[in-house]
Amino acid sequence: RGLSQDFVPLKSRCIKGLADWILTSPCQRNIIVLAGAGASTAAGIPDFRSPGTGLYDNLQKYNLPTPESIFSLDYFRKAPDAFYELARDLWPGVQGYRPTLTHRFISTLDRKGRLLRCFTQNIDGLERLAGVPSERVVAAHGSFDTATCVRNGKSVPAEELRQAVLSGKEGPGGWQSLREKYGGLVKPDIVFFGENLPASFFKHRTLDFCKCQLLLVIGTSLSVYPFADLPREPPGSCIKVLMNREDISEFGFDISLLGDCDEHVQELVTRLGWQEVLKEMADSK
Numbered sequence: 022r023g024l025s026q027d028f029v030p031l032k033s034r035c036i037k038g039l040a041d042w043i044l045t046s047p048c049q050r051n052i053i054v055l056a057g058a059g060a061s062t063a064a065g066i067p068d069f070r071s072p073g074t075g076l077y078d079n080l081q082k083y084n085l086p087t088p089e090s091i092f093s094l095d096y097f098r099k100a101p102d103a104f105y106e107l108a109r110d111l112w113p114g115v116q117g118y119r120p121t122l123t124h125r126f127i128s129t130l131d132r133k134g135r136l137l138r139c140f141t142q143n144i145d146g147l148e149r150l151a152g153v154p155s156e157r158v159v160a161a162h163g164s165f166d167t168a169t170c171v172r173n174g175k176s177v178p179a180e181e182l183r184q185a186v187l188s189g190k191e192g193p194g195g196w197q198s199l200r201e202k203y204g205g206l207v208k209p210d211i212v213f214f215g216e217n218l219p220a221s222f223f224k225h226r227t228l229d230f231c232k233c234q235l236l237l238v239i240g241t242s243l244s245v246y247p248f249a250d251l252p253r254e255p256p257g258s259c260i261k262v263l264m265n266r267e268d269i270s271e272f273g274f275d276i277s278l279l280g281d282c283d284e285h286v287q288e289l290v291t292r293l294g295w296q297e298v299l300k301e302m303a304d305s306k
């Protein structure tokens with residue numbers, strides 16, 4: 022039977038309900054965002070696991086034992102070239118990646134006093150570039166902001182490492198000369214498999230989630246622990262929303278908005294009447 026002309030797709034009803042909740046909830050700073058690589062794909066940065074386009078499907082040229090080896094400390098110590106070459110592309114600012122609509126929405130949540138924290142797995146720095154204050158971002162898998170010698174734990178100026186990585190391996194200023202200078206290989210403080218997450222992750226995991234009344238999980242497969250345990254942290258009264266291309270229902274979301282996160286965000290900010298987000302995005306193009 023044909024649908025009546027006033028039929029509203031369920032997804033739109035969910036987004037309208039979400040917007041009404043955000044507009045009418047009396048509390049401030051009660052929304053937590055969990056972000057993954059899917060929040061940045063619209064910026065041109067591949068995610069990790071999407072079949073065919075994900076980073077892990079496109080590392081053949083490095084002849085790695087496994088794709089994840091590129092973020093393994095043991096492999097880095099043995100053969101650092103692969104990571105350094107990849108880091109040349111990933112380093113924030115080098116490729117000029119710009120925040121997506123989703124990043125700008127997160128920043129607007131902060132500006133409107135609604136964002137408690139954005140826990141991100143991403144190392145692209147786009148949340149901060151979109152204007153989210155650093156104290157509102159937990160970079161759970163680290164960042165390129167600081168660097169460390171993996172042999173002796175000495176801190177190294179990140180800019181010196183960036184220059185070395187961009188200038189290549191050999192010769193003065195290359196990453197090999199940095200190894201001599203600091204007594205071992207120098208790595209940006211992004212979290213490799215097997216390394217500890219930053220202290221801020223554990224601090225905010227303990228302090229924040231009891232205040233969380235709306236959890237937005239955006240663009241992540243929730244494949245990597247302990248980050249993937251976070252959706253279990255909020256109290257039972259918290260509304261948990263997924264915005265993701267693939268369904269990960271095992272995490273018990275109240276609302277699963279499947280598909281492109283920027284499309285869902287566009288409809289949500291329109292329902293919220295936050296036109297400034299759309300204007301900011303249009304102006305940035």
Ligand code: APR
Nearest residue numbers: 057058059062068069070142240241242265266267281282
């Ligand atoms: N809109 C919505 N979802 C998207 C979009 C998009 N535009 N693009 C991709 N996705 C979804 C994919 O379908 C996938 O479910 O985002 C998810 C990205 O998952 P992953 O590629 O596994 O990335 P992520 O979850 O961030 O990986 C976690 O794994 O390798 C480690 O440290 C690395 O931080 C990374 C962690």
